Amino acid sequence: MEDPLLATAVTEAEQFAAGAGWDRPAQLFALVATAELLADQPDMAGHLDATSHYTPIAQEELPEGELSEALANIAWPAAVVGCIVVQEIVVLPPSAEGELSQDAxxxxxxxxxxxxRTEARLAVGVLRSGGAACLMRLRGEHEETPLRGADLAPNLVEALSLTFED
Known part of the structure; x- marks a missing residue:
């Protein structure tokens, strides 16, 4: 089951990434507790929604190459309670799987x-304490109705969760 507070933050991150349009590289966000951020930096009050439980903070551009390799090299400070990645993917019907090479x-x-193929934007978030939320927005005629669920991208959920292990 999706964590509703995390799902809200995932939606915010996906909408932020969508503002740059399609055909963009993957983007990583750190998630911090909004109340703690405002307590540490009260001058941010005019820039943040104090009613949001989490605030996504865009990180530096990820290095080119495999996303899994980039994620394997990430470690978060204690103040980061979760993270989100937004990336563009290609979705194929199940019948096309047998046509693909074994070479990645x-x-x-x-x-x-x-x-x-259908192009899509996939946003996946995890919390340090456990829990996940995913959103997939198909490019084109179904763009206004994203798909949701904690289990849309289990491999990416696992990879993001590993960034919080010691």
Missing amino acids: TEAAEQAAAHPE
Whole structure:
């Protein structure tokens, strides 16, 4: 089950990323407790929604290459209670899986060129204490109705969760 407070933060991060348009690199956000952020930095009060439980903070651009490799090198300070990644993906119908190469690079190229592909923006968030939320916005005619659920991207949820392990 999706954590509703985290789901709100995931939506905020996805909307922020969407403001830059499509065809963008993956973006990483640190999640901090809004009340703690405002207590530490009261001058931010005019810039934050004090009613939000979490505030997503955009991080520096991720290095080029595999997202999993970039995430494997991340460690968060104690003040970070969660994180979110927003990335663009290609979604294929289940019937296309058998057509893809076993080589990951080649499979990605095949998926990008597949006639039945759908491009999407995937936002996945996790909390240090456990819990996940995911949002997937399909590009095109269904853009206004994103898909939601904690289990949309289990591998990415696991990779993000690992960034909080010692």
